[in-house]
Amino acid sequence: MKWRDSWRFSAQVLLRHKTRTALLSFAVAIGVCSVLLLTSVGEGARHYVSKEFASLGSDILIILPGKKETSGGSIPFYSTTPRDLTIEDAQAVKHLSSVKSVAPVIAGTALVSHKNKSREVIAIGSTQDFLKVRNLTLSHGRGFSQKSADLAESICIIGAQLKDDLFGQQKAMGQWLKIAERRYRVVGILEQRGESLGLDMRDMVIIPIRSAESLFNSPALFRILIALKPRQDESLTEQRILSLIKKRHDNEEDITIVSQNAMMSSFDRISNFLTVAIGVIASISLVVAGFLIMNVSYISVSKRQQEIGLLKAIGATATEVRVIFLTESALLIGLGVCLGLAAGYTIAALFNQFIASFVLIIPWWAALASGLMSFVIGLLFTWLPAAKAASQDPVSAMRGN
Amino acid sequence: MTQLTMTKVIATKQITLSHIDKTYLVGEKPLHVLNDISLSIEAGEYISIMGPSGSGKSTLLNMIGLLDRVDNGSLVLENTETTVLTEEQRAKLRRNSLGFIFQNFQLISRLTALENAELPLVLAGVDANKRSEIVTELFESLGLADRLQHLPKQLSGGQLQRVAIARAMVMSPKILLADEPTGNLDQKSGKEVVGVLEELNRQGITLIMVTHDHELGARANRQLQMVDGVIVADSATCIEIGTNK
Ligand SMILES: Nc1ncnc2c1ncn2[C@@H]1O[C@H](COP(=O)(O)OP(=O)(O)O)[C@@H](O)[C@H]1O
Ligand SMILES: [Mg+2]
Numbered sequence: 001m002k003w004r005d006s007w008r009f010s011a012q013v014l015l016r017h018k019t020r021t022a023l024l025s026f027a028v029a030i031g032v033c034s035v036l037l038l039t040s041v042g043e044g045a046r047h048y049v050s051k052e053f054a055s056l057g058s059d060i061l062i063i064l065p066g067k068k069e070t071s072g073g074s075i076p077f078y079s080t081t082p083r084d085l086t087i088e089d090a091q092a093v094k095h096l097s098s099v100k101s102v103a104p105v106i107a108g109t110a111l112v113s114h115k116n117k118s119r120e121v122i123a124i125g126s127t128q129d130f131l132k133v134r135n136l137t138l139s140h141g142r143g144f145s146q147k148s149a150d151l152a153e154s155i156c157i158i159g160a161q162l163k164d165d166l167f168g169q170q171k172a173m174g175q176w177l178k179i180a181e182r183r184y185r186v187v188g189i190l191e192q193r194g195e196s197l198g199l200d201m202r203d204m205v206i207i208p209i210r211s212a213e214s215l216f217n218s219p220a221l222f223r224i225l226i227a228l229k230p231r232q233d234e235s236l237t238e239q240r241i242l243s244l245i246k247k248r249h250d251n252e253e254d255i256t257i258v259s260q261n262a263m264m265s266s267f268d269r270i271s272n273f274l275t276v277a278i279g280v281i282a283s284i285s286l287v288v289a290g291f292l293i294m295n296v297s298y299i300s301v302s303k304r305q306q307e308i309g310l311l312k313a314i315g316a317t318a319t320e321v322r323v324i325f326l327t328e329s330a331l332l333i334g335l336g337v338c339l340g341l342a343a344g345y346t347i348a349a350l351f352n353q354f355i356a357s358f359v360l361i362i363p364w365w366a367a368l369a370s371g372l373m374s375f376v377i378g379l380l381f382t383w384l385p386a387a388k389a390a391s392q393d394p395v396s397a398m399r400g401n
Numbered sequence: 402m403t404q405l406t407m408t409k410v411i412a413t414k415q416i417t418l419s420h421i422d423k424t425y426l427v428g429e430k431p432l433h434v435l436n437d438i439s440l441s442i443e444a445g446e447y448i449s450i451m452g453p454s455g456s457g458k459s460t461l462l463n464m465i466g467l468l469d470r471v472d473n474g475s476l477v478l479e480n481t482e483t484t485v486l487t488e489e490q491r492a493k494l495r496r497n498s499l500g501f502i503f504q505n506f507q508l509i510s511r512l513t514a515l516e517n518a519e520l521p522l523v524l525a526g527v528d529a530n531k532r533s534e535i536v537t538e539l540f541e542s543l544g545l546a547d548r549l550q551h552l553p554k555q556l557s558g559g560q561l562q563r564v565a566i567a568r569a570m571v572m573s574p575k576i577l578l579a580d581e582p583t584g585n586l587d588q589k590s591g592k593e594v595v596g597v598l599e600e601l602n603r604q605g606i607t608l609i610m611v612t613h614d615h616e617l618g619a620r621a622n623r624q625l626q627m628v629d630g631v632i633v634a635d636s637a638t639c640i641e642i643g644t645n646k
Contacts, residue, residue: 001525002526314524315572320492398507
């Protein structure tokens, strides 16, 4: 039998039994499509969070006041209150050779108002380096100069949402607003960028560090953000910072350093696990679809025992019968897989078109695995009954037992 | 057994069955459907097999047509001992030397008359052009020229059986086996179909036909009578053969 003829023979079966073809290929398509969509949710979630982490910039260290017990400190019992982190601590860190920039941060909430409008927002006291370390850019203005931070100037940078709330369509640059009854001039507006690690940057006001010190009436830093120079040994720098601060804090190790990369890699582990877990769920759905394929193939091959018997009676070998049925099955599954891929990618694209806050990303391996698995299951469960029927003598097959 | 040595002895016959046995298991009980059947047939013979229902006529025909396997004995077709052939060799022999016609036509319902008839040629790997040439010519001689593109459900019983005859003939076999070919037909189309088969026999093909219609069976040059898996009468030898178990 020629290849072209066996393809034609199989295509005829599919074309002339349209209902059966539709039902079977939908079973495969639904399996493939659900695998794609389930894994795309996992992959989308992974990308969403890692983008958030990446927006913080890589090679970032964060110094927090206080010793976290879980980080394995050498102090068996915890001394009363840790010493505050200070602006001077931050300046000392800046002198380390591997450090590119340092942003001391004071944070608190404050009532911000302009004319008759007011909002309670998070006020951050920091330096221009804060913008660099957190990868923030200004849509208007230039922000703080090096001096303005030290001189406690009454200037501020505001988030895009805050600008809209207080000024509406009016020009905000150069205008004055009040933060807790003190007057600040707007020297910069943050670019619309949304959330960053749970902090809504659009809804925030940034003032020079020294201004914040007097506003909140405390020199204690909330944390110090440190950006490393490229290709620096992170853990070595961590050690240097630890010992530097320890020296400055009467030999007490009373700070915790969190590294961006460490957070990232533990996050990656979680999200990889998530993706694999979703892949497993998806595989189960494919196995369920495979079960359906198995049943329908099995039944339809059994129903066509007579045809198998006839083919053998007119001279088809067992191999030819198997080839005929496997070709048919391959066509059917190919059709189902194409439908499933098309449906999966279309649904994901439509979702992404209309829902901006979350992006569905179909991983290539999910498309590959679901396609392959469909073929393996479908062909296997066509092969088993077809091979059994084909190996019988024509009369037995025709009698259907 | 000495099956292989027999091959030479009966080399002049087209079909030779020697001591054929066939037993089916019905539940636990063995059912002896064919009992020590020996028979030889020459090329071009016209044979009818008659006998009561269940006497083993179809089983015997299926054995000769290689649609089933014998339990014991030897079956030689065209100088080939078939009981030692592989499954694939048997399939090739069915395709090339044997044509089979069934009582219920056995046409594939989704395929047109042309597609049904050309199936053996498709299996044999013949070109599409050559195939339709062969089928068209056969259809013309069978009075089916305008039925090539019809589906089985659009054809009458007589036409269906003629399509089946075309399918049996496309490979130009030397032996044509028909199991109650008129069983599902009215008298008129039954006569037509038998007429076609007899015409093919006149052109040289060996025709073996199972029937329980005595009038029909009597038309054959040689008549076999079967009872309980045994050939009890053979008009060629005029010998009544007893059961020997
Ligand atoms: N595959 C089978 N399994 C069990 N019994 C069978 C099988 N094929 C035929 N038989 C039995 O063998 C006997 C002869 O069958 P068959 O050759 O079809 O008879 P006939 O064609 O003369 O009516 C019947 O009793 C039938 O039931
Ligand atoms: Mg019968």
